[in-house]
Amino acid sequence: MxxxxxxxxxxxxxxxxxxxxxxxxxxxxxxxxxxxxxxxxxxxxxxxxxxxxxxxxxxxxxxxxxxxxxxxxxxxxxxxxxxxxxxxxxxxxxxxxxxxxxxxxxxxxxxxxxxxxxxxxxxxxxxxxxxxxxxxxxxxxxxxxxxxxxxxxxxxxxxxxxxxxxxxxxxxxxxxxxxxxxxxxQEAETNYWAMVLMGMIQAKVREYGTEFLYDCSYEICRKVEHSTGIEFKAFNNVVDHIYAHLVPAYFRILGKFTIQNVLIEQIQKQYNHLFQITHYSLTPLEELLGERLPDSEIGYFTILFGGEIANMAERPEDKRYRALVVCPSGMSSSLIMRSELATLFPMLDFIEARSFFELEQMPLDDYDLIFSSVDLETQKPLYVMPPILSTTDKVELLRQVQRELLLPSVVVPSVTDILETILPYVTLKEGVTQDKIKKLVTKKMMKQLKKKGDESPMLSELLTPDKIRFNHETPTPNWQDAIHLAGAPLVQNDDVEPRYLDAMVQKVLDFGPFIHLGFGIALPHARPEDGVKDLAMSLLKFSEPVYLLDDEKNPIRIFICLAAVDNETHLRALSSLTKILTDKTAVQRLLEAETTEEIVTLIQEGEE
Structure with a gap:
């Protein structure tokens, strides 16, 4: 008792x-x-x-x-x-x-x-x-x-x-x-305990008995690529990373075990676009399990993929410091911290998030500095931060790290420093306080660090009426010509060079019908360096299906061309498209639409 x-x-x-x-x-x-x-x-x-x-x-x-x-x-x-x-x-x-x-x-x-x-x-x-x-x-x-x-x-x-x-x-x-x-x-409990333990063990590559989950991981990563228009440079490494986390997730969900993700609301709010795309991409896992994944698990994979996308950013070949991320609140919090830090400090190489126990076992030569959500004893430079950084937190952390470690000659002045320099020479208007000015200056200073997803255009801003077209030709053109026709508005609007249309066709020839998202909807795209000038999208709807690669297994009625300028700016628009693809009623409305106005209305409803 x-x-x-x-x-x-x-x-x-x-x-x-x-x-x-x-x-x-x-x-x-x-x-x-x-x-x-x-x-x-x-x-x-x-x-x-x-x-x-x-x-x-x-x-x-x-x-x-x-x-x-x-x-x-x-x-x-x-x-x-x-x-x-x-x-x-x-x-x-x-x-x-x-x-x-x-x-x-x-x-x-x-x-x-x-x-x-x-x-x-x-x-x-x-x-x-x-x-x-x-x-x-x-x-x-x-x-x-x-x-x-x-x-x-x-x-x-x-x-x-x-x-x-x-x-x-x-x-x-x-x-x-x-x-x-x-x-x-004992036999029943042996099975049950095995399920419990599989939910907490990090998988090795293609561990015996879980090969089907490696195949599932491969399919999920391809789906992320297809639905984001991104190509992972080290695709097999990404699959291995996702597989290591997918195995325990599969057995947790199979056994109905809950994971504690106290930051799920922040993830859904701050990374909503990527959350929607990740959920859509995880459908192979949902099909294996025969049920919808818990939001806590979707949020976990959202941070994993967010980290992979952030790691793809081009980095200067200056001195590289290795940063370790430590958080006692669990893996989800550590991954969120790592994702935010990767965006804030692209000049750092971030090591897999660690626990206190793993940190104690880790040789000091394996890392140069530590970011942690709590204070701890260490011989290395330590930067204490909250799991979710506010704008002010980002300014202060950026300034501290640059001053002490990275760029001693180029220090970002703190907002306080700026105000102490300016205020003696100005008179504040009635009702204007130093605190208000500090918040305003902080906001201005962090404009470039603000999440691209918050500033990026919505789907309705890209698929404008002039970029939406219909084709009633009989017979329909071949699939190569269909992609050229679908991408024509991008060339006409000077969003892409003409060679970008050829590049979209070549991607299908090289990698197969990967652009087919299902339901007869395809997302042709290529790399930014293939001739993209500005972020843009276009849509072409056919009355009759066009067979991708001349294969009747891939009938396409709608081609949505994407011209992306980087790995992130277009994610907000694609998350809206993902919402449509996961709503059977919305998909049916899209396939049955006969006017530009119907499609525009459908897109706008999905953004409300």
Whole structure:
């Protein structure tokens, strides 16, 4: 029983109550909860009602009986999901973690320590690379699972068992499960634990049993290229990187395990265009799983692809410093920091985001400086920053790093320095404060550092009525001529050189029908250096299909030509196109449109 007076929030109390009830180590009553959580009977009854509602929303029932006290009833996997979510809610402060340890140690003396030791030794013995931010969570989770598995069995589907049977890790997990003889159904738990652990292990390239996920990663990366008009210079390396993260993501979603992405709202707001494109590109994974991906997982891959796109920027061949990004909040926060820093400091080479544990094991010669969200002891230059940088944060960080490390002779003056120089010689108008001026100057100074996605044109600004055309020829032209016709407005408007049209055709000849986005819609494009003068798009709709590469498997009714000037400026427009492609009704309206006005209206509706 918990016996420690601390200030618990309502969410803390309810999460702890769920863990106490699900562990079934004693007959839990209102009195037990009241005594354990140091609140009144009325507060506990209110908490119980909310837990019952929460459980019901997750297809689990919470009931009370005199014989057993409060118990959860329903699918064992769903009950374990409640446990996992409750653990996530309690992980971020030492006091609540200690209370979880107290619950676990009711099962046996030092039970939490024993489970932690066994799991860490298992990783070490089998040389498994784990996602550091999820290790602690998984140890707590498996400890509660071991307790429940002494009286409750888990049931997996035949398809899940078939996938898990091919994994090398399953054979290794047999040994781990055997260390806990109280587990009722060792075979079922071996499968389940393998799924849990696969959700936290970083995959090696084409690990045996997960080859189908490498193929999925390849398809996703191609889809990102096709939907953004970008070509990854080191495509195979990008696939390997995405695959390493896709494998644990697949098993997390398969097992219905939640990841804590506290920055998902900021990701969706600040990187909305890339979020939409990433979601569209992840459809191969959704098709494999047969369900929509959680926003937290989409946000995770948004940052991964954002980092890959940022790394493609041309960089000067000056002295290269290697920067390490460290954040205790988890991989998602580290990736966001890395993405923002890569844009702010293109002259730095950023190493894969690390945890504190990995930092301690890393040789000092492997990096030159550290960016961290918290202060830490290090012999290297350290720059402390929030995970999401404000405009003011960017100015101050840029100034500090340039002054101390990169460009000593070219220091960006701080806003404060500028104001201290100017204000003695000016008179402020009534109502104008130094703070207001500071904000204004900061905004002006950061104009060039502002996200291109915020300044880039919308789809409706590129696909203007003069760039939208229809072709009712019978028979339709061949696919090469169709691309030339679709791109003609770009040449006529002097957005591209005539050779750009040939380059779009050549890309299809070189790489196949990659421009086919599905639904009979194609996105012809080439590289900026192939003759692009200005960012532009054009659309040509045919009454009858044009067969790309003369293949009946690729009937195209709509060609949308893209002329991009870089890797980012056009993403805002393409995110709007992606929204249309993921809406079956919108796609049908586009295919049935007979006038320019109908298409313009459809595009504008998607931007609202």
């Amino acid at each position: 918990i016996r420690q007076a601390i200030n618990l929030t309502e969410n803390d109390r309810q999460a702890l109550a769920i863990l106490m009830i699900s562990a079934e180590l004693e007959e839990i009553s209102v009195y037990h909860l009241q005594d354990a959580l140091f609140v009144s009977r009325g507060t506990i009854l209110a908490d119980i009602k909310k837990i019952q509602k929460y459980a019901q929303e997750n297809d689990v029932v919470l009931k009370y009986s005199r014989q057993s006290g409060y118990r959860f009833y329903g699918d064992e996997r769903l009950i374990r999901q409640l446990i996992q979510k409750s653990i996530l809610a309690l992980l971020y402060q030492p006091a609540t973690k200690e209370l979880m340890v107290n619950i676990l140690n009711q099962f046996s003396d030092d039970f939490h320590l024993r489970v932690m030791t066994e799991i860490r030794q298992f990783f070490k013995n089998h040389r498994l690379t784990v996602v550091p931010s999820r290790t602690e969570e998984t140890i707590y989770f498996l400890a509660f699972v071991i307790i429940r598995s002494s009286t409750h069995s888990i049931v997996l589907t035949d398809s899940e068992i078939s996938i898990l049977n091919h994994l090398i890790i399953k054979k290794k997990v047999v040994e781990l499960v055997q260390h806990f003889p109280g587990v009722v159904n």
